[in-house]
Amino acid sequence: MEDFIYEKDADCIVTVTMDMQGQNANTMNGRFEPGMRAVCDRLEAEERLTGVIFASVKSTFFAGGDLNNILATEVADEALFNLIEASKSTYRRLEKLPVPVVAAINGAALGGGYELCLSCNHRIVLNSPKAVVGLPEVTLGLLPGAGGVVRLTALLGFERAMPYLLEGKQARPEEALEIGMVNEIVETQDDLIPAARAWIKANPGASVQPWDRKGFRYPGGDANHPKIRQMVQVSSAMLYKKTRGRLPAPERILDVAVNSMRMDFDAALRMETRRFIGLMASKQAKAAISTFFFGMQAIKSGKVRPVGDHWKAGSAAVLGAGMMGSGIAYAHASRGLPTRLKDTDTANAEKGRRYSETLCDKAIKRGRMDDSAKAALLDQIVPATDNAAPGSLDIVIEAVFEDIDLKEKVIADTWPMLSEEGIYGSNTSTLPISILAEACPDPTRFIGLHFFSPVEKMKVVEIIMGGKTSKDTLRKAYDYVQQIGYMPIVVNDSRGFFTSRVFGTFMDEGCQLLVDGMVPAAIERASWLAGMPVGPLQVFDEVSLILGQKVRKTHAALDERLGVDSKFGRHNTATAEVIDKMIEMGRGGRQYGGGFYDYDSDGRRTLWPDLGQFARGNAGASLDDAVDRILYRHAIETLRCLDEGVLNTEVEANLGGIFAIGFPAWTGGAIQFIRGEGIDHFAARAKRLAEQYGDRFAVPDSIYDRLRDSAAKAA
CATH class of the missing domain: 1.10.1040.50 (N-(1-d-carboxylethyl)-l-norvaline Dehydrogenase; domain 2)
Structure with a gap:
């Protein structure tokens, strides 16, 4: 039990604090089931036990399953079924305790972590944007396999549970409270355990879960209710339209959710396990985990970024106020990067700024922005027809027409705006960076920065290394792309790049x-x-x-x-x-x-x-x-x-293909597709x-x- 701190207070309330040794987050690793089994054994043997609190010493509450173990799964056999059932049985044992059990959620509780919360009688969450709860397994080609589908359907009802099951939607505290995923919010972390103790003392008889009570009815109706039957039919059609039959996880989640309302609760949990282990061994799950979890993690953490201090641009210019240049200026302004939007014609430059105004108006209409935020964003964009002062800008992005003669002229004319430490990027889609670099005084500070249209929706940038581009410039370009909230994909110079x-x-x-x-x-x-x-x-x-x-x-x-x-x-x-x-x-x-x-x-x-x-x-x-x-x-x-x-890593090949070109997400990317086949x-x-x-x-x-x-x- 080295991963679980077990403390009993004078009121006979036991606090179990999770602290998985040797890792940054609590996960369902190989020690989890034996540790939880030991916890349950001890709780069931306690005399005069009045309540149980589950807490975490980590910055997150519980991160869910160990994805490395899932990647290593080759076959869905009886041994795997028994392993998952053994792990799930500890959650069921918690539900059967004759005392109230409370989850004190100090940070993210996702997947198996939120499934632990669902097996508790009461859920209290810290009022923090990081304290999200949810079941994101579907985004990894899986279904919640520790009772999540069955319990959330029973807790919220079919209609309200579906977005959180079929889309993997995560809820922050206020939303989670409103929908019923948590029961209480506290303002500080120090309030969590006292609030849990207070609820246990006030509710000594609240030890039976709703679905274990006699006469339980599903909120909104069960599978035979006319409204639910109609929803199931519509959901099936919408799923096929979305997945095209390529992703089994959403279909199995829907199957488990519907059929769980037609059978005994424990039988439903076993059915959920059977569907889960089949997905664990699927190529779709391996593709999603490899690309969308580990791959994205590698990009965000800078695993493919050159080593060096973090760099942040404080001033920028975009050359060319067409749709691409206007979109780049908006991307800058939305992240607070002051930008000079330069064009040969004043009217064009003003029109380019109005493109951002139009996007802001759409955001206001959807309730995602207010007038003051719009004004602040537009203040970041300065339309112009002349160059900025020499040496005054950290980054210049050339986004004129795909004409090599025009680009070479623009690069030479605008290079002086750069500061001594600044970098120059060309938004070319096919022209060799090494050739364009010949137009500038210092090719080591010249790099390709290929945005995709429409820029405000396509959140990826292809960074192209020229023959003389320095690693220092690449590091700054990588940081710049992440600074404006985009995904960097690094490639080497060639015709058409990647x-x-x-x-x-x-x-x-x-x-x-x-x-x-x-x-x-x-x-x-x-x-x-x-x-x-x-x-x-x-x-x-x-x-x-x-x-x-x-x-x-x-x-x-x-x-x-x-x-x-x-x-x-x-x-x-x-x-x-x-x-x-x-x-x-x-x-x-x-x-x-x-x-x-x-x-x-x-x-x-x-x-x-x-x-x-x-x-x-x-x-x-x-x-x-x-x-x-x-x-x-x-x-x-x-x-x-x-x-x-041309490509340096499989991670960038996979993510770049999906997010920049639209290669099917179910494959996990082109190289992952080859490996999956x-x-x-x-x-x-x-x-x-x-x-x-x-x-x-x-x-x-x-x-x-x-x-x-x-x-x-x-x-």
């Missing part, structure tokens, strides 16, 4: 399927089934066919200027074949009146009926093949980027696709070998 290069293959595969004779609607459907947010034909219209053509021509001209063959986009053969002809026919994309789709006056779209002219015959591809082609094409290009050193299985399927559809799917065995080696080293 995101634009891989995104181009997604749009090209849509064109390839079109050329192969697949019905356009089926192409978009295959993308939807794969889990992509938007189909390749629709997304091509949004970014515009003309822009795609311009990028290709820009790189051809750059090759000619440098006397090289970069082979940029060499596999994207169908793109040129299709969009060049479409542009000749006046179909340049949505902003040009139409592309792959026609658009009516209300903006509604329908596929252009003449797309069939691009098909060679009518062979087409099966829907299953189309889904695989979209996923594999994306994953293979990401793998090439990793192998070529199994490297051998993926390689075999890619080989078959290459044989049938072309060498864009061909990957040398040596690349797969390196992937296997990296997994072995990590293990």
Whole structure:
């Protein structure tokens, strides 16, 4: 019991304070079940026991399950079932104690931690924004397996419990009190234990949980109630629309919640265990845990950041007040970074500032901002047509049109604004940073900072290292990106970098399927089934066919200027074949009146009926093949980027692909997708696709070998 401090006071109230040794947070590690079993044994043997309080010595109350143990789970067998049941039984034993049990929640109580709270009769929480409660397991591909689904459904009722179960929503103290997830709030940590003792003394008979009382009824009705039955039907349809059948966890949570209302409470807990252990061994859970927990943790903690003191920008300029530049200025202002928004025309600069005003007005309408916050934000943005004083700015972001000659001129003209310690970032999406750096006096302080549109929604920045960019500049750029609340993904210089290069293959595969004779609607459907947010034909219209053509021509001209063959986009053969002809026919994309789709006056779209002219015959591809082609094409290009050193880590490959490009979240990212499928299985399927559809799917065995080696080293 070294992880549990057991203290009995003069009133025969026992306080059990959790303090898992050797770790920063209390978790359900290998010592948890034996320790809790010993606690229950001792509590059940106590004479004259009047109450029990669970508290924590850590800054959090309880962080839940040990995710490393879940990652190590290979099969859902009887031994695993018995292990989970043994752990859950301690919570049930607490509920059966003949005295009141109180949870004194001093910090975050999530997952298994909040499930412990649910097994207590009364829950008191500290009034702190960090003292959140909830069951976020669904975000990790799991379900709450320590009684969370069954108990929360019984506590709140089906309707109120669903957002916290199916979305993993977490509640701060006021919300938790209002919804019924906690019963009481105290203002200071010193008030927690006294409040718990006071409640126990005032409620000596409150030892039976609501669901163990005779005649218990579910709040809002049980599974047979007409309203609940209708909700279940709607929830099932909405879940499929959201998950596309790719994520089993939400479906199993819904199944357990509904059926728990139809059976004995203990039987429902056992059913929950069966559903839980199946998810523990699933590739979706491993993908979510690896990427969205450990991967995000690595990025936030600076694991891939160069070592050095933390840097903070105090002043900035954004060059170009178009949609991208205006969005970057808003991102700065929303985090209190004063920004000069410069354009060649005063009206454009003012318009760029009004973009932030529009976003503020939307936030006010939604109740997320007030007028004073809007005024403070807008005060941070200064429209201008001239340079700031020489040496006065910490960071300058160039966000003009994707034209190398224009960018080189702007960089040279505006460099003097930088302070001696300042850095200069180019918001280019494809142009080599090393070449653009030639336009500035000190290329060591020049770096790529590729934002994504719309900037206020796409919270990720691709940081591109030029050939001469210093580690010191990278460190400052990394800190700057986190300063404004965005996720940094670091890549090395190359044509198209990582995101634009891989995104181009997604749009090209849509064109390839079109050329192969697949019905356009089926192409978009295959993308939807794969889990992509938007189909390749629709997304091509949004970014515009003309822009795609311009990028290709820009790189051809750059090759000619440098006397090289970069082979940029060499596999994207169908793109040129299709969009060049479409542009000749006046179909340049949505902003040009139409592309792959026609658009009516209300903006509604329908596929252009003449797309069939691009098909060679009518062979087409099966829907299953189309889904695989979209996923594999994306994953293979990401793998090439990793192998070529464009990408530095699998973590950045996975998170960058999901948040910047929209690769399906259920995969955990492109490289995690390969690992989840199994490297051998993926390689075999890619080989078959290459044989049938072309060498864009061909990957040398040596690349797969390196992937296997990296997994072995990590293990």
